[in-house]
Amino acid sequence: MSAPVTKQRATHYETPGRILDIRREFPILSRKVQEKPLAYLDNAASTQMPSKVMETITAYHEFHHSNVHRGVHQLSQEASDLYEGAREKVRRFIHARDTRQVIYTSGTTAALNLIAHSWGNSRVGKGDTILVSNMEHHANIVPWYMLAKRTGVQIKVIPILDDGTLDMDAFEAMLDPSVKAVCVNHVSNALGTVNPVRTIAGMCRERGIVSVIDGAQAVGHLKVDVQELDVDFYAFSGHKMHGPTGIGILYGKLPLLNEMEPFLGGGDMILSVSFDNITWNDLPFKFEAGTPPIAQAVGLGAAIDYLNGHDRTFLYDYEQQLLSYANERLAEVPGLTFIGTAPQKAAIVSFVMKDVHPHDIGTILDGEGVAVRTGQHCAEPVMDRYGISSTTRASMAFYNTFEEIDQLRDALLKVTELFDVTD
């Protein structure tokens, strides 16, 4: 580890040269906001793309673009090869057994809706239960409530403890024979908690319960191995791992995917169509109706190449250093309370400040060049759990620096001065 990890004063932290090199690969990070250097600390909302990803997408449009799986001409073949090549990159990235288990969607939300429809519609009904954790993003709540409306399945909430960890005892007690699915995120976008997904999936498997994991906040930071986690479904988005928006992945176990009905109907998801009979296409195409986001899939492949080109353990360890540095520096800010202090956390810091609304904090921070998210983070039940209306959230990626955390802290001190906040 080249970064000095000492117990000296916080100001002695220095951003490693390797990180400064990485920053140069992300052009947007050198821009200014309100005439201040941008400190982009909203990575849980969306991460930035390195030049290499943008160049790959541009090159795809300049040289290879056509529709996939359709034409016999050269461009269609090239586009298909690039599109399917990216699928293989995703397969290796998450260590899926088979590319048939890697389904392109428009994002995590679409992937979770696909499961709720294609698996849920025929598998659950009155008398059944689906468990959803209290720290889920709306994308892993709303599709299940919509399924409940359609089928009569009951939704129950797995509680969380005060520090933002999942209440595993309560969870185990809830696993009665009526439970058909458990929906939990790998990393909470609002709290940063890393959930014990492998344990959760194991407890589900022993009881024949399907595990549905929202991995949107995990893939860009943790090494995800779906076989090692042994989950039934795993969903994530390209734009949270330095790829483009409009592309996401649904991973699923083959027996489940094979038995599921398609979600959307259209071209490419059928083998034959007559007005008497329609035969679904094989996996994964059964779930990819219509012209897919081809350039975005190619971009996702490039993002995976980019991440694989770096020592991901180093990047993860560095993000964890940013997290502990942020905890340390923000604790110096008067009137500030952290929301989410689980022992296992991704580099996400959510907090409230006494008597100051997060919206005001966000605006003042923006004036100082600091980009954070303020609000409910599409996780209103988390806010209700803590009896607050919203939080301010700084979420880090490996290209952030210790200096940017200082910039955040200094901006927060200005908020406390303006609003006269004391401890």
Place this chain on the structure above:
Amino acid sequence: MLLTNRTKNLYQEVILDHNKNPRNFRVIEHPSHTAKGHNPLCGDKLDVYLVLDENQTVQDVSFVGDGCAISKASASIMTTIVKDKHIDEVRTIFRGFHDMATGKIEADEDPKLRRLRAFSGVRDLPARVKCATLAWHTLDAALKDEEIITTE
């Protein structure tokens, strides 16, 4: 303390004061008109209560709720402005305030807006215009007898 001009324009002394000590921050038990305002973007929620007399003049007005400094101060200042005014005049002020907040007119164009000029800073921040106007939209809805108003 060095603050950007934008921040200083937005968080003027009068806004910080009304945020800290909101006026008419109470429930009116028997209002003639009331409405709930909600800005789902930031979670701001406020209730506005009105008592109109037989001449359609505001006899009493109050608000309660939870919101950012801009929305709270705006609601507070609003209650001090509309008291004892006829609802036609209240609506005229609201229209003028809305035009000022969205940058359609300058803050000093309309003498009626004198006490609302502190909010002209929101025009540089489209995301915050709704914070400044939520209370007024809610008041307007109360006068129209609409139950719930949202600025989304």
